[in-house]
Structures are given as C-alpha cells and as structure tokens.
Amino acid sequence: MRVLVTGASGFVGRHALAALAARGYEVHAVARNPLPGFTNYPVDLLDEAQRRALVARVAPSHLLHLAWDAEPGKYWTSASNLAWVAASLDLARSFYEVGGRRFVVSGTCAEYTWGADRFDEATTPCRPATLYGAAKDGTRRILAAYADSVGLSFAWGRLFYLYGPGERRGRLVSDAAHALLTGAAFPTSPGHQARDFLHVVDVASALAALLDSPVTGAVNIGSGMAVPVRTLLDGLAARTGRPDLLHYGARPLSPSEPAVIEAATTRLREEVGFRPRFTLDAGLDDTLAWWRGQVSAGQ
Amino acid sequence: MRVLVTGASGFVGRHALAALAARGYEVHAVARNPLPGFTNYPVDLLDEAQRRALVARVAPSHLLHLAWDAEPGKYWTSASNLAWVAASLDLARSFYEVGGRRFVVSGTCAEYTWGADRFDEATTPCRPATLYGAAKDGTRRILAAYADSVGLSFAWGRLFYLYGPGERRGRLVSDAAHALLTGAAFPTSPGHQARDFLHVVDVASALAALLDSPVTGAVNIGSGMAVPVRTLLDGLAARTGRPDLLHYGARPLSPSEPAVIEAATTRLREEVGFRPRFTLDAGLDDTLAWWRGQVSAGQ
Structure with missing residues (x-):
C-alpha cells in the first residue's frame, strides 16, 4: 500500500506521515519543506503539469489530500480557494487514472450551516457561510459524485478545531x-x-484510521x-x-x-x-x- | 456593455448572441466554429493560458458562460465535468479581476433532488443523482460564495428541457x-x-433577460x-x-x-x-x- 500525502509539512500533515507509516504504508509526501525520514516531492500542486507528473511517478494506491490554503486571517475569503478546488478535482482524476483506489480529503466543520449545536454528517445541512467553507463543501459534493461514477473509494474527514x-x-x-x-x-x-477541540496527533491518527478503513462519505473528526x-x-x-x-x-x-x-462522532468511533x-x-x-x-x- | 459569451456555437449559444445584440450589448463570442456576424475567438476554454488571455483581451463587463461538455450520452458521467468546474471557477475569477461586474452561468434541473414534481429555487433541495448534476451544483455553490465575497453580481440560469x-x-x-x-x-x-420543455429561442432570450437584470442566485428557466x-x-x-x-x-x-x-417560474416571470x-x-x-x-x- 503506497500512500501519497499532500500538505505533508502542514500542521496535520507532519503528524499524519508518522501515523500512516505506523500502519504499514509506504509514505510519499508532497511538501514545500524537506521532511526528514520521508520521501518528499517539493511539487507545486496548483501547477497542473507538476501535479500530474507527480501522481504518475508515485502511482499511489491511496491518497490523503490535506493541502489547501490555510493562511491565518486570509483563507476564509481568499480567491485561492477556487484554485484549490480545481487542483483537488484534477488530483482525484489523475489518481484514479493511474490506478488509485482510496482517496481521502480533509474537510472542515465550516461546511455545515451554523445554527445547530451539534453537527451530524447525515442530518445537519451544509450551507456554508464562507468562501472557504463553500469551496470545501462544493469539492466534496463533486468528488463524491465522481468517485461514485468511476468506483473510487472516497471519504472526507471533516476537521473541527485543532490544537x-x-x-x-x-x-x-x-x-x-x-x-x-x-x-x-x-x-x-x-x-x-x-x-470541539482535538489534539493534532489525534486528528492525524483519525485521518490515518479513516484512510485505512472502507468507510465512505463525510466523517466528522472531533472529540465529540x-x-x-x-x-x-x-x-x-x-x-x-x-x-x-x-x-x-x-x-x-x-x-x-x-x-x-460540536462534532457528532458516532461515525468516527463506531464505523x-x-x-x-x-x-x-x-x-x-x-x-x-x-x-x-x-x-x-x-x- | 460588453458581453463575452462562452459556448456560443452551441444549441443555446447561437440564439443567445442575437438576443444579447438586440439588447444593445457589444457581443464577443467564444466558439470552436466561426459565427458569421459576431466577433469570435476560437479559444480552448479548458486551457488556462488561453482562457485567461482571452478574458484579459476582451475585458468584458458581462459574461454569459454556457460552455460545458454536452456530448449526448456521455456528459452525465464524463470526467470532463471536473475540468469544466475548474475552468468555470477560474473564468469567474479572471473576469472579476479584469473588472467584470455581472456573471451569469447556465445550470441544469439535474441539480435538483429528484422526488418533487415541481422544482422551486428556494425550497427544493439540490442533491443531484449524477456527476454532471453534481458538478453544476458544486460550481454554483462555490461561485455564489466567491461572488458574495468579492461583490460580483452573479446569477445562475437553471435550464430544464430544450428543443x-x-x-x-x-x-x-x-x-x-x-x-x-x-x-x-x-x-x-x-x-x-x-x-418542462421550452423552445431554445425562449431559453436564450430568458438568459439574455437574466443577464440584463440585477437578479442574483438560481433562476429556473422553463415554461412552468x-x-x-x-x-x-x-x-x-x-x-x-x-x-x-x-x-x-x-x-x-x-x-x-x-x-x-417541472420548473417553478415565479422568479423568471416576476423578478x-x-x-x-x-x-x-x-x-x-x-x-x-x-x-x-x-x-x-x-x-
């Protein structure tokens, strides 16, 4: 099992690499900065040619896609959200076309409509209040339909608050x-x-567990x-x-x-x-x- | 008022050019084939460099985006839907960044959840059954949030059945x-x-009327x-x-x-x-x- 991890030098990414290695995955990382102990490709994922060449070269069976614009104070409204939607969709397609089987992406509680206190994957509507939330929400909807149409196994780990x-x-x-x-x-x-705060090591472990499972669709990742x-x-x-x-x-x-x-965590805990x-x-x-x-x- | 029309040699597009010209727009078309009587750019909209150069060159105040994969029998599940999402988002961004003010895109009744008989923009949920529907639905959601965040006037003409x-x-x-x-x-x-069937000349006229109005959000385009x-x-x-x-x-x-x-057409008729x-x-x-x-x- 060979996993490609994007956003690997990010807050969650660094911890996810270790969690995936511990589960026996051959880990390949995409990150701006070197990551000692891991094979890393300093690829610009917003560059179509670089992105596709990387996926073709690594030919992963699994993909954990964490990369996105996360610049504090800016990412909520940045137009770069549009570019990350595009890159994420094309990444899924390239991955599937080289034989990839399991695709997991990090989402956000900001996809939900504010209003409920406790957010449940099956019953809480998603009507995000921000561009960032809408970009993640739209990406998930489209990827789910794409995965369904080609038979790709797809899950979406919806992150809450991390520290x-x-x-x-x-x-x-x-x-x-x-x-x-x-x-x-x-x-x-x-x-x-x-x-709902969850320690980043637990967030990364939960994403690794999700990748390693057959669970599909949106799964809240929080403390509950x-x-x-x-x-x-x-x-x-x-x-x-x-x-x-x-x-x-x-x-x-x-x-x-x-x-x-607050995250409803029944799917995360039980499934x-x-x-x-x-x-x-x-x-x-x-x-x-x-x-x-x-x-x-x-x- | 200078409008750029994509998909201009398509079924709706050819009729839309005349409807926009009749409303006094300076019409610029993007189409694979020549369109006698109109300024046309034979640009590949899925090519980022070509697409951006075109928008910068025309610098339109209005954009009517009709282009998408419409190959009979294939477009429902084609992976090209992903590329059209990406191109559409980037088109909106490029358009806004060169000073564009009003952006109208053609959507589809396939965005709606099948189940109701009559589809209403405000009350019928969108949970599409197909990749095509999901790609259009996701694009609309993301574009609405983008338009909102930058102050771009944005509407989405949701097409039903055409002939x-x-x-x-x-x-x-x-x-x-x-x-x-x-x-x-x-x-x-x-x-x-x-x-719900609507004659293509009426569909094109309705889109031109929508573009020429200040109405925002999704508007069904059907006979009612x-x-x-x-x-x-x-x-x-x-x-x-x-x-x-x-x-x-x-x-x-x-x-x-x-x-x-069946389309609820209150917005189209009254707004x-x-x-x-x-x-x-x-x-x-x-x-x-x-x-x-x-x-x-x-x-």
Whole structure:
C-alpha cells in the first residue's frame, strides 16, 4: 500500500506521515519543506503539469489530500480557494487514472450551516457561510459524485478545531500559548463560545484510521465534546501561572460565530473505530511543553 | 456593455448572441466554429493560458458562460465535468479581476433532488443523482460564495428541457424530428413522463433577460408547465403525418427517471420579467420547419 500525502509539512500533515507509516504504508509526501525520514516531492500542486507528473511517478494506491490554503486571517475569503478546488478535482482524476483506489480529503466543520449545536454528517445541512467553507463543501459534493461514477473509494474527514505542537502563529491556541509563555498580554473574546477541540496527533491518527478503513462519505473528526474556549485558555494559563495575561472581552466575538460547534462522532468511533489518545488536560500539557521548547529556542 | 459569451456555437449559444445584440450589448463570442456576424475567438476554454488571455483581451463587463461538455450520452458521467468546474471557477475569477461586474452561468434541473414534481429555487433541495448534476451544483455553490465575497453580481440560469432549431442529433426531439421526416421508425419509452420543455429561442432570450437584470442566485428557466413526452412526440407525428413511426414502449424508461420534472417560474416571470414567445404548438411548427430544411439538404 503506497500512500501519497499532500500538505505533508502542514500542521496535520507532519503528524499524519508518522501515523500512516505506523500502519504499514509506504509514505510519499508532497511538501514545500524537506521532511526528514520521508520521501518528499517539493511539487507545486496548483501547477497542473507538476501535479500530474507527480501522481504518475508515485502511482499511489491511496491518497490523503490535506493541502489547501490555510493562511491565518486570509483563507476564509481568499480567491485561492477556487484554485484549490480545481487542483483537488484534477488530483482525484489523475489518481484514479493511474490506478488509485482510496482517496481521502480533509474537510472542515465550516461546511455545515451554523445554527445547530451539534453537527451530524447525515442530518445537519451544509450551507456554508464562507468562501472557504463553500469551496470545501462544493469539492466534496463533486468528488463524491465522481468517485461514485468511476468506483473510487472516497471519504472526507471533516476537521473541527485543532490544537497541539507545531501549530503556526496567528491561531487561537498557538498565539495564547506563546503570549502566556513570553509574558505578553492576550486580549481575547469573552470566551464563552464552546468549540470541539482535538489534539493534532489525534486528528492525524483519525485521518490515518479513516484512510485505512472502507468507510465512505463525510466523517466528522472531533472529540465529540465542545468545551468553552475559556476553559481551554484557563487551562493554559493555570499551567503557566499567568492567568492575569488573559484579557477576556478585550476583543468582541464576531456575531457570526455560533455559541457551540460540536462534532457528532458516532461515525468516527463506531464505523472507523477510532478513539482519541489525548484528554484535553494531557493535550494542553503536551502543547505547552512544545511551546516552551520553541520559546527557549527564541521562536 | 460588453458581453463575452462562452459556448456560443452551441444549441443555446447561437440564439443567445442575437438576443444579447438586440439588447444593445457589444457581443464577443467564444466558439470552436466561426459565427458569421459576431466577433469570435476560437479559444480552448479548458486551457488556462488561453482562457485567461482571452478574458484579459476582451475585458468584458458581462459574461454569459454556457460552455460545458454536452456530448449526448456521455456528459452525465464524463470526467470532463471536473475540468469544466475548474475552468468555470477560474473564468469567474479572471473576469472579476479584469473588472467584470455581472456573471451569469447556465445550470441544469439535474441539480435538483429528484422526488418533487415541481422544482422551486428556494425550497427544493439540490442533491443531484449524477456527476454532471453534481458538478453544476458544486460550481454554483462555490461561485455564489466567491461572488458574495468579492461583490460580483452573479446569477445562475437553471435550464430544464430544450428543443428547437439547431439541436444536435442524439437527443429526444432532434432524433424524433429526423426520424419522422425521413420515414424511420422511432422506438421510444412509453412517454408518460412529463417534462418542462421550452423552445431554445425562449431559453436564450430568458438568459439574455437574466443577464440584463440585477437578479442574483438560481433562476429556473422553463415554461412552468410540464407536458407528457407523448404529447410532444404526438405533436411532431401529427405534423408529419406518420404517427405509425412512433413505437412507444419499445425502449424502457430508466427507473431513475422521475414522472414529472417541472420548473417553478415565479422568479423568471416576476423578478426577471420574462415571458416565453413560443407556445408548444408554434415551437413544434418552427422546429419541424428547420428539420425539413436540414433533411432536404441531406443532413
């Protein structure tokens, strides 16, 4: 079994490589940066010729497609979402045409219509509020029909909120951890909104388990239990001894942000058979340990 | 007002050019074949460089995007649907980036979930049964979000069943008209299924009216009244004097074909302000007149 992993040097990607290798896959990675220990191709996936040549060269049986524009603050509305739709559709087609059998893509809870508290793959409608959400949602719909028409096995791992070692700055947990460890004030929202957070190692393991399963269609990848953002930030602050740095309410919560975003995880637990390894407490310990290393290295 | 029309030598496209010219647009066409009387660019729209260069050169204020794979018998499942999604998204982006303001695309009733008899833009769900339907549906969803995010005016003309002069062979009305005029047997389904047929000149006029309006989102383009296929075929046979050539029931109707497909046309009539010109009777006369010309010319 030979798997090609796109977005392999991203937050989830780096952890997914190890999870796939542990399951016995021959792992081939696509990433901008070198990935020690893995065969890596520094290919521009938005370039049609490069993309097709790569797929033909690797001829993978499995493909885990994680690459997308994820630039903090910009990806929600970036026109690059259109280019990633196009690249993802063509990737699936090239993959199938060289004999690929199992195609798994990372989606997002932002595909769902905000409104429900708990999002279920079978019953919650998808009518996304953002270009990013719509691009992912549209890609999934089209890929599902394509896979169905040619007989390709296709699943879509719908990611909720992630945290953990290696997260880039510009996101909630990474910025909070950095501020708390460097003594900087952290102005934030009132923090009452509840979100479904899953440690990135568990997210990557869940995607590997999904790839390794015969489950098709959309599968939520979350903890199954939303926690108030305040609980998570308080947990970080308690561990660093500086709760005074958290300025709750110093920033407004956007009115478009729902009160609760929680994944229904029946498919993930019962069909894929996945159980998370990290509790939130263990995950916050792990995350801060990594950030301590970064901060003392001057990052 | 300068409009670029893709798919301009197609069944709808040729009629749309005249309708747009009549509304005062400076018409630029993209088509494989020459179009006497119109400025035409024989560009391959699936080629990114050609497509972008064309949009930059014409710099249209309006775009009517009709091009797609429409090869009879194949387009429902062709992988080229994926390439047309990609080309359509990039076309919208290029168009917006050169200053384009109004973007209208042709969709299909196959975007709807079969099940209802009458399809309404606001209330009938879209969960298409085919790759073609899913590709159009996904494209619409993504383009609507893109248009929303950048402030582009965007509408989607959802076509139902078309007939009229210039239809390629391999489709119901064209094949029936040809058979009836050449004395060939025409084996067909029992013909009880009702479909919403609109004369192609009316379809093209409706799209021109939609482009010329400020209406956004999906708009059904149909007659608003489904008729049994048998009524339409009997109408052709009565006009040619050879009802004996119609062999109803000689072919099965696919079990996936719904009993009724009818467009709700409130948006088209009240918001766009469009009224069809052809009754079914006048439309069948007109269609047969054209086919008589073709047949005597040996086509």
